[in-house]
Amino acid sequence: MKITRRDTLWLSACAAAFAVPRAGYALDYPTRPVRLIVGFPPGGSADIVTRIVAQALTDRVGQSFIVDNRSGAGSNMGTEAAARSEPDGYTLLSVSVANAINATLYSKLNFDYMRDFEPVASIDIVPNVMDINPSIPANTVPEFIAYAKANQGKISFASGGVGSSPHVAGELFKMMTGVDMVHVPYRGVALATTDLLSGRVQVLFDTLPASIANIRAGKLRALAVTTKARSEALPDVPTMDESVPGYEANSFHGIAAPKGTPREIINALNAHINAVLADPTVKARLADLGGTVLIGTPADFGRFMATEIDKWGKVVKFSGAKQE
16 A cells, blocks of 8 residues: 555644643643552551652642551552552652562562663661660671670561561671571560560661661661761761771662653653752752652652662572472
């Protein structure tokens, strides 16, 4: 069939007509409330950080960003719900280190994070802190390593459960130092902290917001923070990297969207999130929780997640931890 110039012009006009609604759709976004799924109960760090960002986004764009807590299975229930949502920009996932750990920790998942989600934006990085009971005769990480190696298998490190951030942070420490410590999982980090304070366990790689009050009160001794840079909240506490080169165990937060979400919407969301993270009030609120804002492109966050999934996959395999 011969295609005439008139046919060509007609096809071009049709293509342009179909393109206009898509561009307009992205330009008008959002026109109704946006749901942010958090895979944890209210009150935890992921919930608090997401609510701070959600309120700032609501104020900025004039549409409600609503937090929807879908807890269960170490955040997997919420993640699966987000993965199955319509990729229209009106359902987003609050991402945390749990998503990177669970990719290897769980043998059977009904989703694949890297396959089923589009990166939108990072939010912040939050350090863990290596806390010890003051009865341990160590004031630095090298002193602790020497003491632990002289007492192999006699030191217990606590966590809020198998595969939790404190657990894998401790396993990474074991892997990189050769120290043999016994993992004691609890049903929540609050119970682990109670036993650390009593001396029933000796070490906990806790999040900074959860442990800073006990550190400042002298009830716990902080040996190191687990980020590459020192924390403004504890400027005199060294980083683990200063004693164990290459060690880094971040808790973090970010936003992802179901696979297939239009690129224009992802870019718009990224720009809005970066704008609110640059706001001094939002930065200060996140800093109060021990967080350092992490501004970047969707591609930056995608690369970050790929690196985190690979790193924690190696640690989970080293530890032998597994969840069904």
